[in-house]
Amino acid sequence: GDSVTQMEGPVTLSEEAFLTINCTYTATGYPSLFWYVQYPGEGLQLLLKATKADDKGSNKGFEATYRKETTSFHLEKGSVQVSDSAVYFCALSDRYGNKLVFGAGTILRVKS
Amino acid sequence: EAGVVQSPRYKIIEKKQPVAFWCNPISGHNTLYWYLQNLGQGPELLIRYENEEAVDDSQLPKDRFSAERLKGVDSTLKIQPAELGDSAVYLCASSLDGREGSTEAFFGQGTRLTVV
Numbered sequence: 001g002d003s004v005t006q007m008e009g010p011v012t013l014s015e016e017a018f019l020t021i022n023c024t025y026t027a028t029g030y031p032s033l034f035w036y037v038q039y040p041g042e043g044l045q046l047l048l049k050a051t052k053a054d055d056k057g058s059n060k061g062f063e064a065t066y067r068k069e070t071t072s073f074h075l076e077k078g079s080v081q082v083s084d085s086a087v088y089f090c091a092l093s094d095r096y097g098n099k100l101v102f103g104a105g106t107i108l109r110v111k112s
Numbered sequence: 113e114a115g116v117v118q119s120p121r122y123k124i125i126e127k128k129q130p131v132a133f134w135c136n137p138i139s140g141h142n143t144l145y146w147y148l149q150n151l152g153q154g155p156e157l158l159i160r161y162e163n164e165e166a167v168d169d170s171q172l173p174k175d176r177f178s179a180e181r182l183k184g185v186d187s188t189l190k191i192q193p194a195e196l197g198d199s200a201v202y203l204c205a206s207s208l209d210g211r212e213g214s215t216e217a218f219f220g221q222g223t224r225l226t227v228v
Contacts, residue, residue: 004154036219043116044155044203044219089154099168100145100217102154 002027006090006103013080013110021075021106023064023090031092033057033066033073034100038087047075047088080110114138116220118204124226130192133223137185137206144181145217146189147203155203161187194227201225 007022025031035047035057048057053068062077073090090103117136125131137144142163147155158177160168163184172179176195181187191198201224205217 041221043221044205046216046218049216091154099157099160100147100155102156104152104154 002031002092002101004090004092004101004103006088006106008104008106010107010109013108015082015110015112016079017110019075019077019080019084019108021088021090021108023073023075023103025071025073025090025092027071027092027101029094031094033064034091034093035062035064035073035075036089036091036102038089038105040086044089080108082110082112084108085110116204116206116218118202118220118223120223121221122224122226124228125194127196127227128193130190131194131225132188132190133202133204133225135187135189135204135220137187137204138218141206141208141218142184143207144187145203145205145207146179146187147205147219149201149203149222151200158189158202191225194225196227199225199227 003026005024032051034049036044037047038044048059050057050066053066056065064073064075087105087107089105091100093100119134144161146158148158149155159172159179161181164181179189201222203219203222205219207217
């Protein structure tokens with residue numbers, strides 16, 4: 001079945017450092033890809049998404065590009081802030097958005 | 113606009129007792145999901161509703177779990193009897209009709225269940 005694998009954490013960075021969180025997927029057909037973020041004490045929030053190959057999703061300085069050839073959707077940010085500390089989940093769904101399949105999540109800690 | 117509302121936020125019960133969780137989705141969202149999130153893992157789908165109909169309940173342990181969505185709006189998820197291994201966060205999410213394309217799912221804050 002469909003699955004998502006993301007890099008294990010926690011990832012600890014200093015403020016203004018460059019961030020990459022790797023995500024690869026296995027799926028049939030043409031899934032949509034997502035990054036969700038969970039801040040402490042809050043629910044999951046959609047951070048960005050891409051619905052077809054070569055699409056780039058972006059939001060709040062974060063970016064991820066849908067790479068069909070490498071089945072990847074890596075999350076990047078050029079300069080992280082302390083407020084970016086959270087758990088980041090990579091996910092996929094079928095083209096109709098019927099079911100989200102999540103990775104295990106990556107904890108990001110940014111220190112000042 | 114109010115988001116997805118879940119209650120209670122926290123629940124502690126003894127094993128073998130029943131427990132119920134409630135979810136109010138975003139107004140107008142006809143698709144509702146219940147997810148289970150174990151500690152250190154990503155959420156896993158338990159059941160998906162399109163209006164009142166449960167269209168995917170393949171991952172719901174039907175021997176002890178049940179769910180309903182009366183009138184296609186609010187939903188309840190019940191566990192009876194609860195087991196120690198049911199300790200987890202139960203997430204509710206809603207979205208617009210997904211048949212026309214990939215749509216965003218909005219999540220509630222979840223109910224953290226502890227079974228002792």
